[in-house]
Amino acid sequence: MSHTARAPCILRPQDRAFPLNVMINVAANVLPESRELAATTREHLDDLVTYATHLVFDAHDAVDFVTAGIYHASRYPPARLRVDGRAALYRAVTRACRQGQRYPPRPHGPVRLFRRGSQGSRIEVDAAAASKMNTVKRALQMLSFDRRAALLLRDLAGLDYREMARVLECSPDSTARLVAAARREFGSIYREIAI
Amino acid sequence: MRCSLLTLSSYLDRELAPERSAEVDAHLVGCVRCQTGLGYLREEAHRVRTLSRVTVPDDGAHALLTTVGLLAEDEALPGEPRWHAPITQLEQGLPPWLQDRGGRTLPWAPRNPAAHQPVPAPVIAPQLVPPPPPPPPVQTAPPVVDEDPFTMTMNFDSPAGRPAVEEDIEPSAEPQVTHHDFEVEVPGTAQSPAAPIEDLQEPEPPVVTAAQGPPPMPVALPPRSPVGGIVARMRDALAVRMALLRGEGALDPDIQIVSGAGAPARRRQPAGPLPESEAEFEEVELPSQPQPQPQPQPVAVGAVAESFEPMEFEPMDAIGDEELDIPDRWLNEPQRAEAAGRPAVLPVPIRPPAPVAPSHEPQPEPHDIDDSPGAPPPGRHMRSVLGGTGRPSWLSLEPIRQAMRDVSRSREPGVAIAGRDSRLWVFGGAVLIILLVGVLTGKSVSTPSSSNTAAHSHGTATTPVQQVPTAAPTTIATPTAAPTPPPAAVLPALTGAHTLGSGATQYGVNGIRYGVHPGDYRIVVDLGDTTGAGGAPTVTLGIGPGGTALYVEFSSVTPSGQPETPSAGGVVTGATLLLPSPAGKTVYRFSLQHSATVSAYYLFNATRLVIDLT
Incomplete structure (x- = not known):
């Protein structure tokens, strides 16, 4: 899995010679670091899993959906993480729950009939009370x-x-x-x- | 302002503007219906808020963040450790169930303690707020309904005439009176809210009328439309039953049902309390914690000193759209007091308490069913589910449900997506299998083509089976499934039968005519000689049993279809060609009105057969 941290924008000397052809990646300086997103995710992870568990009524599925949502949020992080970070995470998780997106994705089609065992997430959560x-x-x-x-x-x-x-x-x-x-x-x- | 469920919900969530919130505050003091509705909304929000929490340990969180690529394998988890974080000084003063940090021992601890804090007094716009009146001399109980509204059977959400919710709740900032049945005549309505501000600067002390209070809450309300109400209730009952049936999928060994439909103890012992040693019934009980006693909130009696007249309450589902044009009582109070000759009662900017007083006392789970012996039996929607009496044991669907659960588990996303039921796929598969079986079975017994049938019947009828004598045992051919021809008509024993003709075979019947002659009734059968070889076909005539039918049997004569129907009033009432006739025969049957004597002969070289009935 690739790291989602964006490299800072550096104008090389050869680029400075042709300023009109330079495309500055402004988002690279605005997008948050993966560490910040990880901290925000950890802060709201319990609530996210709780929300997804009660949304889909299955803790294991909820973990898969939350993982997929966080993965999506890491691919497309919000620009203002401290302001919109929680909403972006909940939005990604809600979309994953609605569309059944799991991470890691499960095989589709006839292949799934020949798979062995469960390929669900290996993340353990304490959802005994919430499963009742x-x-x-x-x-x-x-x-x-x-x-x-x-x-x-x-x-x-x-x-x-x-x-x-x-x-x-x-x-x-x-x-x-x-x-x-x-x-x-x-x-x-x-x-x-x-x- | 208008009574609106949308407004109440937004008010409960503190999403209204301060001015609008102040209006709702003022309205809630005098509107018992909105107080009740707000209490319901608070209760429902409380139920959802107290759902169990899921905790993700640090290793699980690290694995998740590593999986999605936010952390490296050897990178530490950001933030402080989850379960070993030091308790802040602020949280030390709070009981553990109000602290922000949940724990394994307290999975039900609220994560948002701000939501449990007492609601602050609303801020009223300065141009609308009169100076606070002097404190009332007598402090009495807050103007709440004495009885618990949730224990009553108030038809708050009566399905009768319930419109679509999203359509009936429309935000509207301007009060509009469109439904006159909800209109309340209040003097001074036409005045603008900001007009009598000057008169409110020096209020009189409020008059305490402690004996007055809100009217008793209605117990039940009849539905608006009997037919629509019945249909709505049937629809809701069906939806509930279907939901309960779907919910029985939770009868899984790893999912425990502690109350409600599907509770194992209730199903076993529906009449008595549960024994303590019941292993499968583990009631979730909140640990008894020292609870702070809520301080009684002082409420000025003058705020509710308005005399409540008995009024008819509409179901709360009507508050979404209908308007209740209630003027601002506080701004109009001086005028009304002056008109009535009494001192004015000024409001106190204090939040009206809801029907449900905020309490920190440990309350039982609202969804638990009382198992005490004196508890009333469950309602009609739950009797069959709880008691299991609605379905005989031999008709149990549990194996099918188990199979469905297995199928649904193997699918994805399966149970995760709302509205997608895996049983539909099972049903579709079953229908497809039945269709395939039907197609295959029907193909084997379908009628073959006519040419094959003719060849087959001809071969079996004329060609003898050639048996080759061999020493080896011969394989017996399996007879193919061929359509069996219908049995040929059997001629009954004829009386007075006589035969004509010489056995010619080149004739065919062209038609049959009928004629009434003096003294007899004549039937003329026109025959056609196809080759001109001459001769006469063999024909046998006779009267059938009972004397009411004449049978004419030709040998080797080709028929030309059903004969013409004779005219009414004659001896012959009907004529039919027997199908199928015996092999090589053509038999006509003439129904006779009465018994008659038959005489027949050929004319014109056997081109006409004349039959006289006398």
């Missing part, structure tokens, strides 16, 4: 993906509407509507099945 099914998770299971994601992002991960808008790829107003609708539907379902 209860009424709250049953009610969450009945929500749509977007509403479930909105509910978890707001009430479990603690993101504000601006960050949620970046994660869910919609406007803050739509985020507010989504959260309100998700709470209402969740409450109706919970009261229905919890007697």
